[in-house]
Amino acid sequence: MKSWCVLAFLWLAYFCPGTQSCPVLCKCYHRRAEVVCHEVLLTEYPSEGLPSNTTMLTFQFTNITSISEQHLSATPMLQELHLYANHLRSLPSHLLRGVPQLSTLDLTENKLSELPADVFSHAPLRSLVLKNNLIVKADAEWLPDNSSLTWLDLSGNHLTKTPTALLQRLPHLDNLDLSNNRLEKISANSFDSLTKLERLNLQRNKLDTLDASVFQSTRNLTYLFLTRNKLNNLPQNLFQELTQLKHLSLDDNQLSHIPAGLLDPLKSLDEEGLDLSDNPWLCDKNMEYLWRWLQKNKKKVFLPETTICAKPQPLAGRSVMSLTESELILQS
Template identity: 30%
Template structure:
């Protein structure tokens, strides 16, 4: 029977992969692409002898304690060092790594702090994994210059607070995973700059306060998870700033269903996307009820219309958008018809099907580095652990989205206008015939007399 290493080498040769002659002991090295695989060998430090031309380096599931400058070369494109014992990363370890696209440092529970410039210069980095570490804070400008980053995994750490503009440079970030931390508030500029963000996961934190302008830059956000926090209220104008939102989970929070809930209740009535239940905890007569199922009569001493219109006007003035509570007049057929504002939710092209190409995984990848999302027209994603799920509702059942686009109908003038025009045409017809007959008779008479 072959030893594990020899057996893998034999399989690589059978597959036509060229083995490298320069390779660290106990590792497997091959070309096309140039790869060094040293996983699960109980290494206490980065092994020596890694070829400088290595594009992919796999060091996961070892016991490596430190990462220092010179351990890797700047030719590295993919570097996996997850599930080790890393407690220290020298700030200059990755300086000059302009080709690096994926860096996985996840599941290093002793990695409690990072220097501000640890990731500076990684201009091509697309995925950064820092999940399940011991991070309690993030230094200023730690993500500075990472303009190509698309996936940032920060879940299952000990983060209590996010400084303003932490993500300011992440113009292309589409996935931000922050669930499983200890965050208690979301400030006005916590997410500033994230204009391309599609999915934001904040569940399983301790969030009890959300600034009304916390989501002001998230115009592309389609998925927001806030379940299992300490929220008692969120204002409707706060969620009005998410015009593309399709999936929202608010369950397992101690919601207050008194007058403070009016603006959220009104927003939920307008929202056309998919939402979880919003269970009431107070007052006493509301315990166990779903806020979405309440009626105007359940708020007898509140003023829903005034409260909603005033707060939304303030929000839209700040964000530079038109106040949707104001009706706009459009002249049609000499009369002014009221055009009601559209409900919150992503605009749809109802004439063309939407096709989305899913991102495939590499043949040698061992763990999930990115989610592969199902088409959102069919089901809602669930990212309770940062990986792909196919169920929609909190109870795990699969539900299908209802078609948002109504059948197209031909636009015609109002029936009254149509009938008036027809009557006018029919009434004018005899006079034209009479005039023509008189003219013809005069011509014939004149011809005979001559």
């Protein structure tokens, strides 16, 4: 009889969520070891009631302002922690010491500005998202040397310089997002250690030019986003090593010309993989290289008819594709 009681209890514990603990204002999905707390009334991290076997934990749209190493230690099997759109203003050092299996940490849209050393140490993180915070400087001490990180999102912060020292600790990184910051210049060696990088997003910054050697080590890049900067001058050999590139966005910059040969290494561009629109192109004799390249590679350009002459006046509003060789020569 006792054995039947034990079996009945185990059956209820497994198949009936209500029989297991779960914090107030949270939902626990016991069969997949997931907890979701989605409630503005939640003001403090629920220290009690979280199932100890939780592997995925989400706090979103709450009024939680702090989180500690002790809080996370209650769920030692945690693999994913999503802290989206809360009110976190700071994080403690050694935050992840109690979650040695954590691989994904998302801190999107909080109020984080300065973070201490070792804040992201002690866990084998592969994905770290710090999007839409108030971070001015990303320090190397956040992470250990030779970090296992493959995905880093620092978009939507207040960075004015590329975090070169931090990037040197991330040899396995394949996705880096620095978009929507205040970057005015990128150091020549910023990406030298990122030999496995495949996707780089630099759009919506304040870059007016790029060093000729900045992409010399990122030979595995397949996606490069440079939209909405202030680029007005590009070095001739800028893309020399990017023979694997499939997508390049140069739209919405200040380009009037590009140097002869700039696009020649880009043999792997996808169909519609290059965007050149919304630039003030000057259609004179110096436009001949781009004009000829477009004639041969029309299918690789996204909406080629939107690559339009801004000057000189007789050609203003005309697509570069529509020009004739004699028109370019006449405007020299």
